[in-house]
Amino acid sequence: SYNFSAGPGVLPSSVIQQIRKDLEQEENSHYSILEISHRSAKFEQIIAHAEKRLRELMAIPADYAVLFIQGGGSLQFEMLPLNLANQKKKIAVLDSGNFANKAAKAAEAVGKSVEIVGSSKADKYRFLPELPGDFQAEQYDYLHITTNNTIEGSTYHQDNLPQTTGHLVADMSSNILAEPYDVTKFSAIFAGAQKNLGPAGVTVAIIKKDWLAEQKITGVGPMMRYQSYIDKDSMYNTPPVFSIYALSLVLDWVSDQGGVAQMYQNNQKKAEKLYQYLDESDFYQVPVQGADRSLTNVVFTTGDADLDRKISQQADQEGIHNLAGHRSVGGFRASLYNAQPMAAVDTLIAFLERAKQEN
Numbered sequence: 001s002y003n004f005s006a007g008p009g010v011l012p013s014s015v016i017q018q019i020r021k022d023l024e025q026e027e028n029s030h031y032s033i034l035e036i037s038h039r040s041a042k043f044e045q046i047i048a049h050a051e052k053r054l055r056e057l058m059a060i061p062a063d064y065a066v067l068f069i070q071g072g073g074s075l076q077f078e079m080l081p082l083n084l085a086n087q088k089k090k091i092a093v094l095d096s097g098n099f100a101n102k103a104a105k106a107a108e109a110v111g112k113s114v115e116i117v118g119s120s121k122a123d124k125y126r127f128l129p130e131l132p133g134d135f136q137a138e139q140y141d142y143l144h145i146t147t148n149n150t151i152e153g154s155t156y157h158q159d160n161l162p163q164t165t166g167h168l169v170a171d172m173s174s175n176i177l178a179e180p181y182d183v184t185k186f187s188a189i190f191a192g193a194q195k196n197l198g199p200a201g202v203t204v205a206i207i208k209k210d211w212l213a214e215q216k217i218t219g220v221g222p223m224m225r226y227q228s229y230i231d232k233d234s235m236y237n238t239p240p241v242f243s244i245y246a247l248s249l250v251l252d253w254v255s256d257q258g259g260v261a262q263m264y265q266n267n268q269k270k271a272e273k274l275y276q277y278l279d280e281s282d283f284y285q286v287p288v289q290g291a292d293r294s295l296t297n298v299v300f301t302t303g304d305a306d307l308d309r310k311i312s313q314q315a316d317q318e319g320i321h322n323l324a325g326h327r328s329v330g331g332f333r334a335s336l337y338n339a340q341p342m343a344a345v346d347t348l349i350a351f352l353e354r355a356k357q358e359n
């Protein structure tokens with residue numbers, strides 16, 4: 001069976017096997033990964049390895065901190081403005097989907113002023129909003145974008161990032177390591193692990209250190225400050241030990257497969273095959289326009305909500321799980337994260353063709 005869930009997403013089966021093996025080996029020692037101290041030499045090695053691997057895979061320069069934080073992408077929606085919007089106290093957001101919208105509201109909730117500088121909401125997010133030609137970067141602390149819109153199925157790909165002379169901040173929760181992005185184009189990046197990096201419980205934050213150093217932060221406690229995590233190597237308090245261990249195995253897997261360039265090639269092949277099938281069928285439609293389409297979350301519909309629901313249920317019975325679109329948009333969503341094999345796409349296409357004939 002195949003799991004097309006948008007999050008948590010599929011993990012490489014070799015990683016699951018490794019976790020099982022490690023737990024079995026340690027079963028009688030009471031020093032399994034589920035039980036060890038974050039202060040143990042073993043865990044210190046795991047977290048250092050995870051950081052090193054991520055730096056290699058994304059070519060993260062030394063002047064960026066790589067942090068492991070709990071609280072998911074949603075905590076970053078608050079933590080980022082608290083730490084990095086202290087000069088103008090004003091943030092620009094490109095409203096490309098539900099999560100950009102949520103980030104904007106969260107920044108406002110923690111006292112920052114937010115300006116939506118582009119939005120495709122009125123068009124149901126079928127395309128990506130662009131930065132207006134007269135965008136004045138110097139008026140804002142930063143511009144927030146969501147590189148991949150998990151619910152709507154659209155992406156600011158590496159060659160189509162908004163051009164700003166100011167700081168660019170990216171929520172890469174659903175396409176980190178899916179395609180190569182030039183980290184130096186961003187001043188901060190964050191991503192919850194549970195799509196492309198591992199199980200839920202840890203979030204990666206990549207922060208340009210000299211930008212953070214410029215900030216005068218007041219009224220923010222230590223748990224919500226990036227500096228606390230920098231000072232203590234992400235162990236200001238007890239970190240999510242198991243999640244970081246699993247993440248380190250996923251990063252090793254990506255590396256063994258050939259790195260992000262190889263992931264990108266695989267993801268392009270998977271997505272192209274599925275989009276091509278959907279475009280050629282006269283039964284399914286993809287609402288998102290060509291160049292803006294996501295490689296990791298393929299959103300489509302028959303145009304009939306009841307039929308979409310019926311087909312998703314039928315898929316589930318045939319071992320094709322979690323194909324229904326997000327509850328806010330309906331339709332279908334096939335998530336093709338790094339660990340999703342091409343065989344899953346082939347099985348899905350064969351099923352969709354059968355469903356088309358039968359309906």
Ligand code: PLP
Pocket residue numbers: 007071072073074075099146148149150151171172173174192
């Ligand atoms: N940002 C994006 C792009 C997401 O897809 C998600 C979750 O699906 C989030 C943020 C929220 O992440 P979390 O549930 O880890 O808070």
